[in-house]
Amino acid sequence: DAKTTQPNSMESNEEEPVHLPCNHSTISGTDYIHWYRQLPSQGPEYVIHGLTSNVNNRMASLAIAEDRKSSTLILHRATLRDAAVYYCILRDGDGGGADGLTFGKGTHLIIQP
Amino acid sequence: NAGVMQNPRHLVRRRGQEARLRCSPMKGHSHVYWYRQLPEEGLKFMVYLQKENIIDESGMPKERFSAEFPKEGPSILRIQQVVRGDSAAYFCASSPSRGSTEAFFGQGTRLTVV
Numbered sequence: 738d739a740k741t742t743q744p745n746s747m748e749s750n751e752e753e754p755v756h757l758p759c760n761h762s763t764i765s766g767t768d769y770i771h772w773y774r775q776l777p778s779q780g781p782e783y784v785i786h787g788l789t790s791n792v793n794n795r796m797a798s799l800a801i802a803e804d805r806k807s808s809t810l811i812l813h814r815a816t817l818r819d820a821a822v823y824y825c826i827l828r829d830g831d832g833g834g835a836d837g838l839t840f841g842k843g844t845h846l847i848i849q850p
Numbered sequence: 851n852a853g854v855m856q857n858p859r860h861l862v863r864r865r866g867q868e869a870r871l872r873c874s875p876m877k878g879h880s881h882v883y884w885y886r887q888l889p890e891e892g893l894k895f896m897v898y899l900q901k902e903n904i905i906d907e908s909g910m911p912k913e914r915f916s917a918e919f920p921k922e923g924p925s926i927l928r929i930q931q932v933v934r935g936d937s938a939a940y941f942c943a944s945s946p947s948r949g950s951t952e953a954f955f956g957q958g959t960r961l962t963v964v
Contacts, residue, residue, distance in 0.1 A: 771951075780854075780941045780955030781893065824892070834945035835883035835953030836906055840892040 741825045746845040749815050757810040757844055759825030764805050769828050772799065772810050773840070774821040781824065781840070784810065788831075820848045852877070854944050854956035855924075862962045863932045871927040871959045875944030881905075882925040883943040883953065884917055893941060899925060900948075932963045 742760040749755045761770065772784040785792055785799045787808075792799040798811040812819055824843040855874040863869050875882050884896040898906040899919040910917070914932075919925040929936055939960050943953040 769951075775893075778957075780943070780958050782955065783952040786951055831951055832947075832949035834881050834898070834948060834950045835885075835895075835943040835955070836898045836948070837895045837908065838885075838893075838953075839895070840885075842892055 741827060741841060743823070743825055743841065743844045745842065746847065748847045748849060750849050751817060752814055755812040755815045755819070755846065757812075757823050757825075757846065758807065759809070760807045761825070761827055762806045764827055765829070767829050769831055770799065770801060770805075770808050771826045771828050771838075772797070773824045773826065773838075774819075775824070775843070776818075776821045784823070786828075786831075815846075815848050817848050817850060820846055822846070854879075854942055854954050856940075856942050856956035856959050858959060859957065860960050860962070862964060864964055865933060866931050869929040869932050869936070869961055869963075871929075871940050871942075871961070872924045873927070873942030873944075873956060874924040875942075876946075876954055879944035879946050879954075881945045881948060881950075882919050883945075884925075884927050885941045885943065885955075887939045887941065887958075889938070896927075905948075929961075932961075934963050937961055937963045 771786040773781040775781045787799045800809045822843040885893040887893045895909040897917045914930045916928045939958045941958045943955040945953045
């Protein structure tokens with residue numbers, strides 16, 4: 738799987754939008770962009786995934802650049818419960834379950850009350 | 851519908867002992883994955899199992915580690931003759947099929963080797 742680059746940490750205020758960037762300049766045409774997050778002392782939790790078009794679900798939105806070399810996870814209104822490490826992961830193809838996911842260091846999101 | 855259940859949540863073993871970690875997947879899920887997270891590091895894939903079969907063990911250490919997912923009962927990750935370097939959080943995930951996009955992770959077992 739191609740490599741992703743994320744900032745080590747970000748801070749935001751409660752009830753404000755948060756934009757978490759991810760660079761993946763070596764992404765291939767069949768790589769899907771997945772986001773997981775890991776709350777303190779918990780296992781990872783799926784957030785969202787996409788291929789080319791922007792995606793929305795109840796948790797977040799995913800904005801994918803036109804050249805697909807970068808993407809942004811958007812939390813529309815952060816709460817204290819969103820404080821977690823967010824992982825941007827590339828996966829060849831749409832399926833695969835949790836087979837061989839490559840978790841990097843992720844972005845540690847800190848939410849200030 | 852209960853989530854992925856892992857037990858024990860915390861396990862302490864002396865060097866040289868065996869550690870057995872259990873994972874019960876979500877109801878209806880027949881695919882199980884094990885990951886290890888060393889202190890201050892990201893999660894690393896270890897092994898992927900379907901009922902009674904190992905599908906992908908490319909991340910498993912060659913020695914002392916084994917995994918099974920029997921027809922009945924939970925999946926077991928077994929570590930023989932544990933060493934201090936095995937101290938980590940071990941997470942299990944499950945999915946209903948190989949084609950699933952989303953996998954569900956348990957809360958992990960934190961193994962401490964003293």
